[in-house]
Amino acid sequence: MSPKLQAPRGTYDVLGDDALARARLEEHARRILEGAGYSRIETPAFEATELFARGVGESTDVVQKEMYTIDEGPSESLTLRPEGTAPVCRAYLEHGMHKLPQPVKLWYLSSFFRRERPQAGRFRQFWQVGAEAIGSDDPAVDAEVILLLSELLETVGARGLRLRLSSLGTPETRERYRADLQDHLRAHEAELSAEVRARIELNPLRAFDADHPGTRRVMEAAPLLLDRLNPDDAEHFATVCARLDAVGVQYEVDPTLVRGLDYYTRTVFEMTSDALGAQSGVGGGGRYDGLMEIIGGAPTPGMGWAAGIERILLSSPAPPVAPAPLDLYVAYAGPQHGAEAFRLAADARRAGHSARLELGGRSLKGQLKQADRAGARYVAILGDEGTALKDMESGEQKTVETQTVMHHIRGGL
Numbered sequence: 001m002s003p004k005l006q007a008p009r010g011t012y013d014v015l016g017d018d019a020l021a022r023a024r025l026e027e028h029a030r031r032i033l034e035g036a037g038y039s040r041i042e043t044p045a046f047e048a049t050e051l052f053a054r055g056v057g058e059s060t061d062v063v064q065k066e067m068y069t070i071d072e073g074p075s076e077s078l079t080l081r082p083e084g085t086a087p088v089c090r091a092y093l094e095h096g097m098h099k100l101p102q103p104v105k106l107w108y109l110s111s112f113f114r115r116e117r118p119q120a121g122r123f124r125q126f127w128q129v130g131a132e133a134i135g136s137d138d139p140a141v142d143a144e145v146i147l148l149l150s151e152l153l154e155t156v157g158a159r160g161l162r163l164r165l166s167s168l169g170t171p172e173t174r175e176r177y178r179a180d181l182q183d184h185l186r187a188h189e190a191e192l193s194a195e196v197r198a199r200i201e202l203n204p205l206r207a208f209d210a211d212h213p214g215t216r217r218v219m220e221a222a223p224l225l226l227d228r229l230n231p232d233d234a235e236h237f238a239t240v241c242a243r244l245d246a247v248g249v250q251y252e253v254d255p256t257l258v259r260g261l262d263y264y265t266r267t268v269f270e271m272t273s274d275a276l277g278a279q280s281g282v283g284g285g286g287r288y289d290g291l292m293e294i295i296g297g298a299p300t301p302g303m304g305w306a307a308g309i310e311r312i313l314l315s316s317p318a319p320p321v322a323p324a325p326l327d328l329y330v331a332y333a334g335p336q337h338g339a340e341a342f343r344l345a346a347d348a349r350r351a352g353h354s355a356r357l358e359l360g361g362r363s364l365k366g367q368l369k370q371a372d373r374a375g376a377r378y379v380a381i382l383g384d385e386g387t388a389l390k391d392m393e394s395g396e397q398k399t400v401e402t403q404t405v406m407h408h409i410r411g412g413l
Helices: 014-037 049-055 063-066 084-093 139-155 172-189 195-200 204-209 215-221 231-246 309-315 333-348 364-373 402-412
Strands: 046-048 070-072 079-082 105-113 125-136 161-167 267-275 281-288 302-308 327-332 355-357 377-383 386-391 397-400
Touching: 014 105, 014 309, 046 049, 046 070, 046 084, 049 063, 049 079, 049 084, 063 281, 063 364, 084 125, 084 302, 084 377, 125 139, 125 309, 139 231, 139 267, 139 281, 139 302, 161 231, 161 333, 172 204, 195 364, 204 215, 231 267, 267 302, 281 309, 281 402, 302 309, 327 333, 327 402, 333 355, 333 377, 333 402, 364 377, 386 402, 397 402
Parallel strands: 327 355, 327 377
Antiparallel strands: 046 079, 070 079, 105 125, 125 302, 161 267, 267 281, 281 302, 377 386, 386 397
């Protein structure tokens, strides 16, 4: 016998209660996001590698370490999408969405891929729900985007939520701040971890994320970007906070908050859950006003977020998710009734009822047990004496004409 094959490390199968919980989460996301004017978009699993190298940033961990890339020859390199914002922006440009009323609001629920060390809630193939609002720099867009993620997480019952908020200002402000931060890190280089020392030239802001004790001590005295914002950026951030205050969204301003992707400008935020332990991130995002230019478009502001489906479900209680109700189970006493039973189940589905047909070769007694396990409201039993219709709630059973089964069950349903 050949060895039993299993799903690759860092991946998993979705089935049973987990599939039902995901479907429930998707229903909540659709209701909340489409109710706010966001339309569904799905982009290809493969994109040109250059989209992420340019859009996400050459210096990021995503591009340097985590992408699954396939070279299709000297002129083409493809990458399994590691994140959703750059592909949505590519689609916005490719399909001329700048001609639509702005902002264009889009949402997705898709699978993504990163070459990461698998751990609880973190997989190499993972799912995210995300929202993007493209074409407006109004701070109310930022606040609405944050509010929608907050509403989604609260609706599914995510526990111990904490919203952190900050601003990265403009690229020009960040570049000046970056030089000051590099000077600070170089002055304390001996106290830093090897990883942070290696990043001083390439991506010094990520030092704020370090767990290394010496690095954390150095960063306690580091200059803060939030203190360097120009007046326009400071006003933008203050307005975002005021909008959130107006609708009662609780948050804390965290000047050390740094997102891991290079395209962020101005508002950035992260939602965490105390229920997840050390790996507490549930979702987050920010404004990316320069991304369209980086990937070849005209200057176009944008704001969005993504949240991990696995992490949302881990942070939420697991209430029993009832399977879809079954209106009719069609059983039959012998193979001579198989064609008529098949036709009855098909007719029931055409009439808008949920219906299942016995397909497992069970005895009539076994079929009735299966109908009960499936939660059928009615069971039609086709036999030599005619068709018996059983109401599984009351236990009442009567003989009816096969062609009238739908008429009899319609009132009860």
